[in-house]
Amino acid sequence: MESAVEAVLDAIGDDDPFTGATPEDLADKFDDPVVPEEGVGLDVAIDEVAERVLANSVDPSHPRCAAHLQCPPMIPGLAAEAMLSATNQSLDSFDQAPSATVLEQQVIDALGHLFDLPAAADGVFTSGGTQSNFQALLLARDRYCDRQFGRDVQQAGLPRKAKSLRVVCSEAAHFTAKQAAHYLGLGENAVVTVETDDGHRMDLDALDETLSALERQGREPFAIVGTAGTTDFGSIDPLPELAERAAERDVWFHVDAAYGGALALSDEHGARLAGIERADSVAVDFHKLFYQPISCGALLLRDGDEFRWMARNAAYLNPEAHDETDVPNLVAKSVQTTRRFDALKPYLAFRALGRNRLGALVESTLDLADDAASLLDEADDFQLVNDPALNAVVFRYRPCKGLDDEAISELNAAVRETLVYDGRAVVARTDVEDVTSLKLTLLNPTATLDDVAETLDTIRECGSAVETAQYEVSA
Numbered sequence: 466m467e468s469a470v471e472a473v474l475d476a477i478g479d480d481d482p483f484t485g486a487t488p489e490d491l492a493d494k495f496d497d498p499v500v501p502e503e504g505v506g507l508d509v510a511i512d513e514v515a516e517r518v519l520a521n522s523v524d525p526s527h528p529r530c531a532a533h534l535q536c537p538p539m540i541p542g543l544a545a546e547a548m549l550s551a552t553n554q555s556l557d558s559f560d561q562a563p564s565a566t567v568l569e570q571q572v573i574d575a576l577g578h579l580f581d582l583p584a585a586a587d588g589v590f591t592s593g594g595t596q597s598n599f600q601a602l603l604l605a606r607d608r609y610c611d612r613q614f615g616r617d618v619q620q621a622g623l624p625r626k627a628k629s630l631r632v633v634c635s636e637a638a639h640f641t642a643k644q645a646a647h648y649l650g651l652g653e654n655a656v657v658t659v660e661t662d663d664g665h666r667m668d669l670d671a672l673d674e675t676l677s678a679l680e681r682q683g684r685e686p687f688a689i690v691g692t693a694g695t696t697d698f699g700s701i702d703p704l705p706e707l708a709e710r711a712a713e714r715d716v717w718f719h720v721d722a723a724y725g726g727a728l729a730l731s732d733e734h735g736a737r738l739a740g741i742e743r744a745d746s747v748a749v750d751f752h753k754l755f756y757q758p759i760s761c762g763a764l765l766l767r768d769g770d771e772f773r774w775m776a777r778n779a780a781y782l783n784p785e786a787h788d789e790t791d792v793p794n795l796v797a798k799s800v801q802t803t804r805r806f807d808a809l810k811p812y813l814a815f816r817a818l819g820r821n822r823l824g825a826l827v828e829s830t831l832d833l834a835d836d837a838a839s840l841l842d843e844a845d846d847f848q849l850v851n852d853p854a855l856n857a858v859v860f861r862y863r864p865c866k867g868l869d870d871e872a873i874s875e876l877n878a879a880v881r882e883t884l885v886y887d888g889r890a891v892v893a894r895t896d897v898e899d900v901t902s903l904k905l906t907l908l909n910p911t912a913t914l915d916d917v918a919e920t921l922d923t924i925r926e927c928g929s930a931v932e933t934a935q936y937e938v939s940a
């Protein structure tokens with residue numbers, strides 16, 4: 466194991482964030498049989514992977530890799546990953562993971578505390594926001610069906626009136642709200658999206674209108690989803706007001722804090738999550754702004770009793786729990802069975818760095834995003850699209866003022882395409898009001914404004930190349 470790990474460490478390089486290899490280039494590299502009759506031996510296999518796979522990976526630890534919510538993983542998290550993989554504990558029963566079971570519960574309790582949830586709070590680690598959002602809406606649906614229709618969905622399936630069930634979220638909410646509605650047998654049309662304001666936050670007047678309209682139409686909203694950190698803009702919905710609307714109507718209040726949850730680490734920004742403590746459920750991802758390797762997320766519930774909507778006991782897994790002893794039975798809180806000890810990653814990071822240092826990392830990236838926004842705003846050839854709420858900065862390359870939206874879209878799409886196969890910077894693309902835009906998600910605390918400036922220069926170069934190519938085509 467020692468020599469294998471050493472070989473792996475040697476193979477992790479630090480050149481440009483990406484080689485620019487195309488899908489065809491990569492397919493050509495992997496032409497050896499995946500399942501040979503006789504193996505090549507571990508040393509050779511690792512060398513092959515280093516040369517073909519690792520060398521052509523994007524490097525999220527590179528300061529000019531700033532596209533998605535793909536974080537540079539911190540070393541405590543990598544050390545924890547080695548420990549949890551090597552010991553291979555499985556959280557579905559105490560006898561497969563005794564200390565891990567107890568520690569996950571303690572990490573969950575600490576997270577409840579971090580988000581100011583009451584003592585009755587509970588939670589479970591998940592693969593990430595997708596799973597957390599799904600599970601939250603599952604519990605919300607089943608509680609509502611029990612209360613409203615006296616229906617036990619776990620046993621009897623959806624009631625006939627399920628067609629009228631609705632989930633309310635903002636138009637900037639993550640697509641997994643709709644995906645969850647599909648998986649829950651409600652269909653994506655069950656998700657009603659509310660307009661956002663100038664800051665990409667759910668608009669409260671629009672929310673009130675939506676809720677009244679649903680009432681008039683005899684629809685049954687069973688959950689309001691607030692987002693703390695939208696993926697494109699980092700915007701945070703007005704959580705206290707959403708909590709109020711949910712409480713008035715006795716519907717479930719879920720906060721998707723997959724991205725913004727890490728603000729809770731910061732004294733400076735923590736108050737921006739006010740209202741989250743009133744959520745029935747919170748999704749938080751550690752593989753984003755908590756800098757842990759993928760995958761690592763959690764679902765927290767304000768009232769741990771709400772896990773009863775999915776409880777089950779498998780006789781072979783937890784015989785002790787079956788006998789109602791005090792042995793923890795985490796499988797009853799998860800949509801997974803065999804489950805990784807991902808809780809070790811944030812645990813080691815919390816212990817090693819403490820809240821203050823972790824909070825400072827987050828703060829530094831928010832500061833960098835503000836500086837990057839100023840830089841873009843001052844540049845004649847760029848157009849800043851958002852005032853960053855967290856560390857996502859959306860902008861467009863606009864070398865001359867005369868371009869209309871269509872031309873800007875075309876140019877930015879072409880620039881981003883060129884950029885992908887350039888490899889000197891990794892930048893995301895998104896649409897804002899149907900205009901193609903570029904996005905930096907500045908998660909890396911070691912990145913500086915010089916790195917951002919260098920990325921912008923690379924975009925300019927790609928832009929010139931695109932313009933020259935277009936000129937040649939039209940000439």
Ligand SMILES: *Cc1c(COP(=O)(O)O)cnc(C)c1O
Nearest residue numbers: 593594595596639696723724750
């Ligand atoms: C990333 C993200 C998700 C999806 O989470 P995964 O960890 O990718 O499954 C959901 N909601 C928001 C707001 C996100 O940023």
